[in-house]
Amino acid sequence: MNTRRIVLAVVAIGLVTITIGSIIYYKVGSDAATTTLASAAVPQRVSIVNGLTTVMLDTAIQAQSGIRSEPLAATNHQADVTAYGTVLDLQPLIDLRTHYMSAQADADATAASAAASRMEFERNRILYQDNQNVSLKTYQTAQAAYLSDQAKMQAASTNTQNVRATARQQFGETLGRWALDAHSLQLERLLNRQEVLLRVTVPLGDNVQIPATIQVAANNTQRAPAYLVSPATQSDPAVQGRAYIYRTAAPIAVGTNVAAYLPTSTQTTQGTFIPASAIVWYGGQPWAYVQTRPDRFARRPVSQHTPLDGGFFVTESIAPGEHVVVRGAQLLLSEELRPPPGTSGCKDPECD
Structure with a gap:
């Protein structure tokens, strides 16, 4: 009796095991078939054409995403x-200009004084020699004043010359001339920033x-x-x-x-300019998407040999006249790297 119960229990367990296994097998097979059908129903978005990764995106989605391309113009670049x-800082130049103006004012003042005292001296000399119409003391006083003013004039003139020499030594002939010219338009532009x-x-x-x-x-x-x-x-x-x-x-x-x-x-190189708005970075280097057809965009490498303000100058891989995506390039890269349905993972080498 016990033996019969044991046999029946073993048979029951076996039937249950077979039933569960059948259910699991059917479920897995059904899911696999569903995935295969779903993958087959989704069109291929990314492909390799002539060794370049190409993204296919219909024009309606492009319009919704704001993707825009523009033709590139031919550009000449001069190597540098x-x-x-x-x-x-212009303050030393301004200080020198102020010093010179002061020295020049002193030179002008002493020159005027020397001219006046010279006239006074000549007048007293003539009067003294004409039967001593003025006293010797008056004549000698006028002579001393003239000689003193003449010495001051020479000292002021020497000081002015020294300031000019300082200007040439510190700033050179051209800048020195600008600084010492009271009517220099070039210096005025500098002073007005x-x-x-x-x-x-x-x-x-x-x-x-x-x-x-x-x-x-x-x-x-x-x-x-x-x-x-x-x-x-x-x-x-x-x-x-x-x-x-x-x-x-x-x-x-x-x-x-x-x-x-x-x-x-003076020689120039002909090529084209890739604006920064068209650049995407992938794998540590710049790329740009070129619209090869209304619904296809090929990702092409951009040379880093000639960076310019706002982009890169290139002579290969992208030719003048080709349409480059200038808005929405990052969206295309995201679409390219998006894993297919039923898979997951990152395609960017920097993810490793």
Whole structure:
């Protein structure tokens, strides 16, 4: 009797096990089939075309997402080298100008006094020689006053010459002339901060012809033109090299360090400019999406050899006239990296 019960219990357990296994098998098979059908129903969004990753996105979704592309224009770029400089404080120049104006006023005053005393001396000399119509004491007093005023005039003139020499020594011929000219329009622009002065130092070893016009930038701002004034008479103690004075209309504060871009030749290279709005970073390098068809965008590499303000200048991979996504490029990258339905994970190498 006990043996029969044991047998029946074993048979019952076996039937239950078989039933549960069948249910699990059916469920797994059904889910797999559903996933396969769902994957087959979703069109392929990302593909590789000619070795480049291409994202397919219909025009309706592009419009909803605000994705916009623009044709690139051909651009010429002139190779340059980078030097560094500083915005100069004009206070020493202003102090020198004030000193000179004071010295010049003294020279003018002593010259006027010497001219008056000379006339007085000549008048008394004539009167004294004409039957001593004035006393000898009066004649000698006029002579002494004239000689004294003449000595003062010579001292004031020498002082003025010394200030001029100081201006040439400290600031050079051009800046010194601006500072000492009471009607200098160039100095007036500097004093009104319509322009600022820069001291740009070209490092030793850079055999670069100093151009009359360069480009300067400070604090990652847009480049601005700067114009050569003269060689600098004083160098920057922090940078060894040849120093030059430039002027620029860029509103840069005194003491600010600037980067100066000096063209290395007159030859230019033809290419195109990729704006920063078109750049996406993936795998540690910049890329841009080129619209190859109305609904397809190919991600192409952007060379980092020639960075410019607001983007990159390139001569390969992207040609003038091609349409580059300038708004919504990051959305395309997100769409490209989005895992297919039923999968998960990150495709970016930086996720590793």
